[in-house]
Amino acid sequence: MRPTLRQLEYIVAVADLGQVGAAAVQLNVSQPSLSAQLAEVEADLGVKLFLRGRGGARATPVGAEIVRRARAILRDHQDLRAVVRGGGMFQGRLRLGVLPSIGPYLLPGVVRRLHDEHPSLRLVVRDENTRDLVAGLREGRHDLVISTAEDHPGAQQETLFREELWAAMPQDHALAATAGPLPLEGLRGQVLLTLGSGHRLSQLVAGLAGRAGARISEDYEGTSLDAIRLMAASGAGLAILPGIYAATEARRGTDLTLRRLKDASAVRQISLIQPSAHGVTPDSAALAGILRAEAARLLHGN
Amino acid sequence: MRPTLRQLEYIVAVADLGQVGAAAVQLNVSQPSLSAQLAEVEADLGVKLFLRGRGGARATPVGAEIVRRARAILRDHQDLRAVVRGGGMFQGRLRLGVLPSIGPYLLPGVVRRLHDEHPSLRLVVRDENTRDLVAGLREGRHDLVISTAEDHPGAQQETLFREELWAAMPQDHALAATAGPLPLEGLRGQVLLTLGSGHRLSQLVAGLAGRAGARISEDYEGTSLDAIRLMAASGAGLAILPGIYAATEARRGTDLTLRRLKDASAVRQISLIQPSAHGVTPDSAALAGILRAEAARLLHGN
DNA sequence: CGTAATACATAGTTTGAGGCTATGGAATAT
């Protein structure tokens, strides 16, 4: 189990203070002990972590990276004890994983509200695609995940909302001439724009395309709905966008025409997901409530 | 430094195998040693982690949570060692690669204008991090790339603009009390939020952090500046944002206070880059002009 | 050029966390 946690603490301290001696004082160990441990770690890893000399100790490039990771490990280790002390979800650090097609549009209001009501909460947001979210929850990188319900079998779920899909097109597009919900048949022969494979949304859109007789553009493989919107604006096709995004986009006043897709399967259900062991805690229920309220505000108007 | 890494290994093994004895075998220690360590951890944390009996050992709810986090810590610890072992334009289709920290903010206006002026142009936008952009240009996935100048040696470049970096913070943050450009010394001791490694911006911010005596938060490793802004709003630290983003953000009317960083190196230069063979075509010069105009509009008002 | 100061490395000794063997105790199955 090398390097030891203590050794990680040591190298972090040295990196922070830039001097072995000073770090030793702060760590309440003798300077030789610290030097020995540094040597130990370097021998063990087979890399020089610090350049030592009269000017103190400066991290090498690898050293800096190791220190960075060491910090993360030590922090997670600290959090371990916090779990026991309990205090619930709204204290300490809450690591929230979220789909990139939801997070930046749903969370701003939520974050503000949480920040106001629970100043001691440190919220950590990571946007990842579905596959990584699933893995992250299992491996303990996330405490809670906001994702599509169907991708997390066996986990504790709490439904947040259903969002319909919308099509976005330039205002001079043929389909922009009519209004109201857009039946699936209207998509026949069209080029659809969506996220790259690996994202849940793209699978959903692929299914729609198949049934509607449309095809998926191969032009875009990024992660950003904004870029899809841009491509739609340039006439590359119809951007298929989730309801939350479409709502914020419409609110912003855009150069695109938005039409809701009228089809039972042009919908996805978003849930708040936590590791199965926990059960529904009062805190997760409270967070779900906040998220639901925000979604309703965005989707069904102020 | 309790619980020890080894202790974490132990509880994970027990959780996995559901039996102390079997876990002891797998771990190559005697059963009493393992029992002793389990008792040690439980005493230390003050919680029962496993219910032991004839049927083996089953994790309690807290126990399961601790085990989950232990797994994450051990995985990160494993990764530590891996670190050491470890780099005719306006017609038809124009494949434009762009940094995710620029594209969605710079391009909307540009796309609209291109669409108006060159209806036959099909613009394909991909947002990728610097490394992938470089590769994409070399491998021919992109026709043009909008990126930082210094990462594309040997390629044909045309400077578009320089953008300064901004710090974003909640309005109740200490640094929000004063106004005007923020000198680097003001960042001392602060936690900075930026994109995950692999993005050019994070390297730039890491450099600033080093010189300013600030440190980079490890909390976020996604690809979206929006998520960084959210984290800043939640009080997780100072979001360091590129000028273009800051400008659109300010324009949108936000709950964050924005202050420009006053430092010669808190700047990045954005260029339009094409494979060296091409030379500067009239068309690429025209596109550069459009991009420059849009950047100026965003950065310096209108 | 020589002495002082600074900062890390090496040498030798001591100690306690954690390992081992042997055995006890509780719960179920025969």
Place this chain on the structure above:
DNA sequence: ATATTCCATAGCCTCAAACTATGTATTACG
């Protein structure tokens, strides 16, 4: 009842890591 299965307790032992004392290298300065 007795055997079996698992985990806990007791007592001993050993090596990783701490400490004190001292060495070495580089820079500063008269």
